[in-house]
Amino acid sequence: MVHPENSEEYKGLIVNKGIEQPSSVNPYLKRTKKRHLSVGDYVEGIIKGDVTTLSRAVTLVESVRTEHQVIAQEVIEKCLPYAGNSVRIGISGVPGAGKSTSIDVFGLHVLQQGGKLAVLAIDPSSERSKGSILGDKTRMEKLSVHPDSFIRPSPSAGSLGGVARKTRETIVLCEAAGFDKIFVETVGVGQSETAVHSMVDFFLLIQLAGTGDELQGIKRGIMEMADGIVINKADGNNIDKAKLAASQFRNALHLFPAPESGWTPQVLTYSGFYNTGVKEIWDMVYQYIDFVKANGYFDFRRNEQSKYWMYETINEHLRDSFYHNPMIEKMLGEREQQVLDRNLTSFVAAKKLLDAYFEALKK
Amino acid sequence: MVHPENSEEYKGLIVNKGIEQPSSVNPYLKRTKKRHLSVGDYVEGIIKGDVTTLSRAVTLVESVRTEHQVIAQEVIEKCLPYAGNSVRIGISGVPGAGKSTSIDVFGLHVLQQGGKLAVLAIDPSSERSKGSILGDKTRMEKLSVHPDSFIRPSPSAGSLGGVARKTRETIVLCEAAGFDKIFVETVGVGQSETAVHSMVDFFLLIQLAGTGDELQGIKRGIMEMADGIVINKADGNNIDKAKLAASQFRNALHLFPAPESGWTPQVLTYSGFYNTGVKEIWDMVYQYIDFVKANGYFDFRRNEQSKYWMYETINEHLRDSFYHNPMIEKMLGEREQQVLDRNLTSFVAAKKLLDAYFEALKK
Numbered sequence: 001m002v003h004p005e006n007s008e009e010y011k012g013l014i015v016n017k018g019i020e021q022p023s024s025v026n027p028y029l030k031r032t033k034k035r036h037l038s039v040g041d042y043v044e045g046i047i048k049g050d051v052t053t054l055s056r057a058v059t060l061v062e063s064v065r066t067e068h069q070v071i072a073q074e075v076i077e078k079c080l081p082y083a084g085n086s087v088r089i090g091i092s093g094v095p096g097a098g099k100s101t102s103i104d105v106f107g108l109h110v111l112q113q114g115g116k117l118a119v120l121a122i123d124p125s126s127e128r129s130k131g132s133i134l135g136d137k138t139r140m141e142k143l144s145v146h147p148d149s150f151i152r153p154s155p156s157a158g159s160l161g162g163v164a165r166k167t168r169e170t171i172v173l174c175e176a177a178g179f180d181k182i183f184v185e186t187v188g189v190g191q192s193e194t195a196v197h198s199m200v201d202f203f204l205l206i207q208l209a210g211t212g213d214e215l216q217g218i219k220r221g222i223m224e225m226a227d228g229i230v231i232n233k234a235d236g237n238n239i240d241k242a243k244l245a246a247s248q249f250r251n252a253l254h255l256f257p258a259p260e261s262g263w264t265p266q267v268l269t270y271s272g273f274y275n276t277g278v279k280e281i282w283d284m285v286y287q288y289i290d291f292v293k294a295n296g297y298f299d300f301r302r303n304e305q306s307k308y309w310m311y312e313t314i315n316e317h318l319r320d321s322f323y324h325n326p327m328i329e330k331m332l333g334e335r336e337q338q339v340l341d342r343n344l345t346s347f348v349a350a351k352k353l354l355d356a357y358f359e360a361l362k363k
Numbered sequence: 364m365v366h367p368e369n370s371e372e373y374k375g376l377i378v379n380k381g382i383e384q385p386s387s388v389n390p391y392l393k394r395t396k397k398r399h400l401s402v403g404d405y406v407e408g409i410i411k412g413d414v415t416t417l418s419r420a421v422t423l424v425e426s427v428r429t430e431h432q433v434i435a436q437e438v439i440e441k442c443l444p445y446a447g448n449s450v451r452i453g454i455s456g457v458p459g460a461g462k463s464t465s466i467d468v469f470g471l472h473v474l475q476q477g478g479k480l481a482v483l484a485i486d487p488s489s490e491r492s493k494g495s496i497l498g499d500k501t502r503m504e505k506l507s508v509h510p511d512s513f514i515r516p517s518p519s520a521g522s523l524g525g526v527a528r529k530t531r532e533t534i535v536l537c538e539a540a541g542f543d544k545i546f547v548e549t550v551g552v553g554q555s556e557t558a559v560h561s562m563v564d565f566f567l568l569i570q571l572a573g574t575g576d577e578l579q580g581i582k583r584g585i586m587e588m589a590d591g592i593v594i595n596k597a598d599g600n601n602i603d604k605a606k607l608a609a610s611q612f613r614n615a616l617h618l619f620p621a622p623e624s625g626w627t628p629q630v631l632t633y634s635g636f637y638n639t640g641v642k643e644i645w646d647m648v649y650q651y652i653d654f655v656k657a658n659g660y661f662d663f664r665r666n667e668q669s670k671y672w673m674y675e676t677i678n679e680h681l682r683d684s685f686y687h688n689p690m691i692e693k694m695l696g697e698r699e700q701q702v703l704d705r706n707l708t709s710f711v712a713a714k715k716l717l718d719a720y721f722e723a724l725k726k
Contacts, residue, residue: 081705083705168710169708169710221587223619224587248618249618251615252614252615252618255586255611255612255615256586306702306703307699307702307709309709309713310698310699310702310709310713314685314713314716314717315682317713317717318681318685319678321721322677322681336673339669339670340666340670342446342447343443344440345439345440345443345535346670346671346673347531348436349673350672350673350674350677350680351676351680353677354680354681361721362724362725
């Protein structure tokens with residue numbers, strides 16, 4: 001874990017407090033008055049695989065309105081027994097690594113083998129406007145018009161925990177609707193990787209050839225999460241450079257302790273633009289899935305992830321309750337300054353704030 | 364950040380609940396009835412650099428008795444203005460890397476240049492008996508008899524947060540007593556590295572030549588914290604192997620994004636046993652200190668660390684209060700099972716527990 005860079009991170013809060021709202025309103029649906037659906041209608045439609053119902057349910061999940069959340073939670077709970085039958089792949093890479101093009105060709109490749117693919121995203125920094133789903137879809141030219149794909153952008157800005165929760169609930173709905181491949185895309189520059197890593201079966205990191213400056217966009221610690229690293233743009237006179245980078249990454253991964261899955265992370269090269277090397281990547285992913293299903297790690301990790309999110313939700317809520325307490329909000333800056341001025345130790349300052357908080361809760 | 368391996372870690376609790384007690388009682392002091400010292404006596408003795416008083420104050424810091432803690436906190440607070448004037452070095456490495464021998468020669472090397480050295484440790488897993496300080500001192504043969512050294516083993520088992528707090532408070536006391544070099548040793552196999560990294564100016568990782576199996580003892584993510592990696596046992600016919608390892612680590616570090624200090628982590632080889640290459644290591648450390656003092660990162664990081672510990676203390680306490688609540692302790696297992704059986708989503712289970720907790724706090 002890297003030393004956090006600012007106090008908002010210490011608190012465990014991400015303060016991207018854009019007003020939360022459903023990130024997408026399908027313009028098509030706007031034309032006619034939507035029929036009010038009951039919980040039963042939602043569940044029935046989703047299990048039938050009806051994408052319009054699925055889409056409306058996801059909008060409920062993303063809504064901040066209490067009455068929407070009540071229905072959403074009931075729908076999710078009823079969908080739970082039908083969920084879980086999928087392969088969940090996290091895909092990360094810094095901007096410029098060619099993520100959208102890659103997801104487009106990756107998605108077409110996996111759909112050639114049958115099944116249905118949902119592409120979701122986690123990007124707590126996004127400040128997307130309502131119509132942005134169209135923009136997102138345009139980035140994935142072929143996938144967006146494929147009949148067996150469902151593309152949904154990141155829930156709009158909020159806390160990372162909130163965004164992650166919505167994405168994880170959307171996975172449940174997609175799986176219940178028969179989507180057996182789930183891609184979860186993330187931006188490769190922040191804490192969202194940890195969140196994505198904690199909800200997928202395989203974590204794929206897209207890299208570019210080159211060292212030093214070109215890699216600075218990747219946060220520390222992310223490379224160690226990868227089950228596979230793939231070097232994009234291995235084409236034209238870039239092939240040798242990409243192969244060299246692959247061999248460097250391979251050596252570097254060798255120095256890391258082995259992941260608990262028992263799997264040795266692979267490094268491959270490909271070209272998203274020219275669609276070469278893509279088959280090899282997915283052969284690797286499926287080989288991994290077979291491997292961890294055989295050794296029991298697949299189920300073990302899914303269970304660990306379920307527990308992780310329960311505890312993560314609790315911990316986030318406990319922090320929220322404290323740091324968003326009006327009295328604490330008023331006192332916090334002053335105590336922090338006393339610590340910096342060396343009038344109080346960090347521990348005494350913490351204790352004074354905690355005492356005040358628990359006293360206030362009793363009232 | 365690596366996916367946590369068990370739910371105790373999710374909760375953010377380390378459950379090494381050995382009964383906390385002062386880890387060392389100086390047998391010498393036992394012979395005569397100790398004179399009761401006032402807060403003023405402690406502070407005066409410490410600032411004079413009296414090691415016996417310092418030692419007794421550290422014992423207070425480590426005590427779990429409330430009346431000891433009250434005095435300890437007052438002493439620390441009065442010492443704060445005299446603290447901070449030191450270079451703090453974290454030293455980590457897996458068991459077998461030759462840490463004790465290395466610290467012995469490193470310590471003698473820095474003491475040759477004058478000043479005073481305190482060697483502290485963080486090892487939340489330690490179950491040391493009262494006399495263990497002698498065992499620890501024996502591991503550092505020469506340093507333990509040096510007049511300008513102060514060696515103190517890890518506070519005995521408790522939560523990582525508790526152990527880290529005590530070590531950090533001990534740093535304050537040592538600095539106030541004129542110790543201008545502080546080593547904080549840790550075991551290299553767990554979360555304690557993060558704690559140590561968050562209280563030192565330079566993080567030194569001791570490694571051995573070899574890849575794969577030999578490195579598995581190091582937890583993922585630790586290598587990325589290092590400001591310097593030093594390969595021990597570069598002697599005899601092991602020299603070539605050590606140099607090869609150094610070059611491999613150098614290449615691997617190249618693939619990591621640069622640390623925010625602006626410093627490029629160095630990789631060196633040495634022999635703790637034959638005392639070769641040690642000067643080069645400490646030239647590197649001092650070069651780093653000059654570098655970060657010049658670019659302002661030294662002070663920036665110290666401030667960030669003070670804030671970090673305030674927030675970390677708050678967050679740990681909030682979690683403790685929740686997970687050690689008797690009602691929550693009773694309900695938690697059942698809710699977790701409901702999540703694993705897919706009767707509840709992780710989020711709904713969390714919410715039910717939180718509602719019950721906050722309701723109970725009001726009573």
